[in-house]
């Protein structure tokens with residue numbers, strides 16, 4: 427049996443399908459690789475590009491891509507003029523100018539590879555104008571051009587863009603798989619120095635992403651992420667204890683006053699509430715925030731379903747307001763009022 431993309435973990439179905447398409451010459455001209463940060467989207471795009479141009483494509487007993495021919499070497503190390511990256515860089519968005527630039531380049535012949543490849547990172551950052559500008563080439567691309575759009579959440583792309591590309595969802599790892607992966611990939615780390623509770627938190631907080639898990643192995647990141655979780659747990663405990671305004675205020679006082687950080691913290695609280703809701707429905711449901719059902723029980727087990735949904739709506743509303751530039755202190759004050767009255771509304 428042919429070995430396709432052996433260096434990419436998991437994603438077995440995608441690897442087999444893409445491998446067959448490349449050997450038959452039936453690969454589409456544009457793909458959307460979707461998944462959280464650290465799930466290998468960029469790596470897979472490079473492997474696919476190498477496979478498309480590999481000099482040993484189709485040889486018996488040689489994996490695809492071979493990884494060592496000149497085409498593979500140059501593409502995998504990003505050292506070929508035929509592989510182009512589009513990024514937002516320091517900016518918040520990818521504008522129309524960046525798309526016009528690659529569009530005009532697409533009509534020039536490849537310099538050294540069999541294909542010209544374009545990887546658009548964080549494709550959801552393309553402005554509407556940029557996405558519309560890309561439509562023409564997605565519809566009818568110049569010959570020998572392949573486009574990879576990488577994004578976390580495809581729903582933020584225009585439906586017209588989504589309908590012109592094939593979407594590939596990167597595989598997520600289970601906590602056991604992440605553990606096994608870290609024990610191999612993180613071999614420089616002394617696991618004995620990470621306490622069990624922090625490590626359990628890491629496996630959950632990684633959300634199935636091996637890249638995120640690796641970055642959380644850094645002590646500083648892990649401590650910050652764990653502290654964030656602690657803040658969320660303190661708020662839930664205060665709600666469960668039916669604390670008054672001041673009691674809730676004491677718990678929310680630890681939240682960040684920076685807009686983006688506050689939004690991320692409230693998003694984490696939403697994950698915790700999501701866990702509490704699914705646990706009420708199914709005892710063994712997979713969790714996104716809590717490491718164990720016992721931990722969830724201790725933080726919010728006795729909060730009623732109705733209150734959980736109220737909390738959820740309140741937090742969604744707060745995040746929307748943060749995005750609409752409402753005053754951060756006002757948002758937290760409103761949260762304190764709502765959280766302290768949520769039990770009395772029943």
Ligand SMILES: [Zn+2]
Pocket residue numbers: 476479480481482483491492493494495496497498499
């Ligand atoms: Zn090769």
